[in-house]
Amino acid sequence: MSVYIGPAIEAAGLNKTFGDVKAVDDLTFSVERGTITGFLGPNGAGKTTTLRMLLGLVAPDGGSATIGGRRYVDLPEPGKVVGAALEATGFHPARSGLSHLRVYCTVSGYPLARADEVLDDVGLGPAKRRAVGGYSLGMRQRLALAAALLGDPEVLILDEPANGLDPEGIVWMRRFLRRYADSGRTVLVSSHVLTEMQQLVDQVVILRRGRLVRQGSLAELSSGPPWALVKTPEVERLLAALGEGVADLRVERLAPDALRIELAAAHIGRVAVDARVELHELTPGRDDLEQAFFELTTEHESEREPA
């Protein structure tokens, strides 16, 4: 058996048209193993369609999509390679969450007890014997995630998993995915809300109107120079340490002990430790990122299709 060492997920030249809507337009991107990649774009950008093409549910008009180097339909045991929770995945309302998962345990040859395990993992243990018809949207999201976990897959593909979750649920989901990726596995997670994702993802793939607008690390995404908010009782010592070797350090003094410094937070932190400067707060700048996302995904006048 040969070992596949390429990217976890690869899409090459994917195209899909529904009627006269070009949902996905010559889309090429890849997802590296061990990363959490955010698949971002406004509603209607083509995220769900792309994920469904990756999973063999929607046939592309052109291009190819592979997971671990193979098309989804060619995976002998797909559930062990990739688990997916997609938007608009349904459940029979009269079936319990446990029964739903047991069906797929039976089909895929997993022990039935696996259904109980994943339900506990997502915190649905107490509700598992209730009919899904009575589940809240957040509970359905958890059940969909549980289904994705059944085969203990290497890759997770999640479509807008934060939809319908309350703030606590979102925090829970982020922690869950972080732990999952920290064990060396890969997560591709879509969202139309950058703020849900920016504390979570390492990499981003940004889509607008079916086209790729940016792929790269989260840091590369922000258009302006990086900056950070710093609180320290030793302002002068910090600036002295940071100023060494920097031609023009841009600093804005917000309060006697608070600064906005145009440097990456990680760099400031490292320098502060080396110089033994006490820090009370160190926050990486965020608004540039949101601004960048907004600009990347907002329609420009010149691009609008003629009426």
Added chain:
Amino acid sequence: MTSLIAGEFRKLFTTRLWLWLLVGAMGLTALYTSLLIGFSEDPDTMTAPLHSPEGQRTLFAVASGGANTLVAVLAAIGITGEFRHKTATATFLATPRRGQVVAAKLATYALVGAAYGVACLFVVTAIAMPWLATKGIEVGLLDNGLPGTYAGVIADVAIFGLLGVGLGALLRNQVATVVGLLVYRFVAEPILTGIPALDSWTTYLPGSASAALTQVSLTTQEYLRAWEGGLVLAGYGLLFAGAGALFSMRRDIT
């Protein structure tokens, strides 16, 4: 494939529909049995007298009429429900080769149909034996060609399971499939088979093929031979299922 079939049975038994439709099929069989025995001495009756072998075969064959349409409905709901409730996504993620899902459902609902057929034969037996005894008619359950009738009934109801899966695979829409099945069986087909001029081709309709399979005639229509009827009926089911697997099941799941 056995794990896929086991999964289909798990889907079936984790909701209650199979039970309601089984009760319905047994009730319908009880009704047909009672009507047939109750009117057996009516001078206008078209059935052979119940002490004759032919009459007894006709009596046991009502089990197929009680069960077959409801099994087709159960099977149709089983496959179209995947689209109605959007469980098709989970199902095709677990089994990306969609033809295998159709094949597993065909096998499952054929087995379910056979079981419904057996249950409805028990209903006929339970009603007919004591009732006919009061009329001085002893029914030998292994005599008068009755075993052949049992086989015909079981095969017939099993094949209606194939028909329901096949039609559902082709149409995908639950309401259209179920309404189509019921309207066809209870309205369109009786009208068509009631027109003697059309007999030469209406013998190939599913209902007539079904009657041929159980070798029971309540009309003056000429039927195919039993095995021919079985083949014609299974042909419809497999044709629909094949066309469904080739065309409509391949469509995008969005």
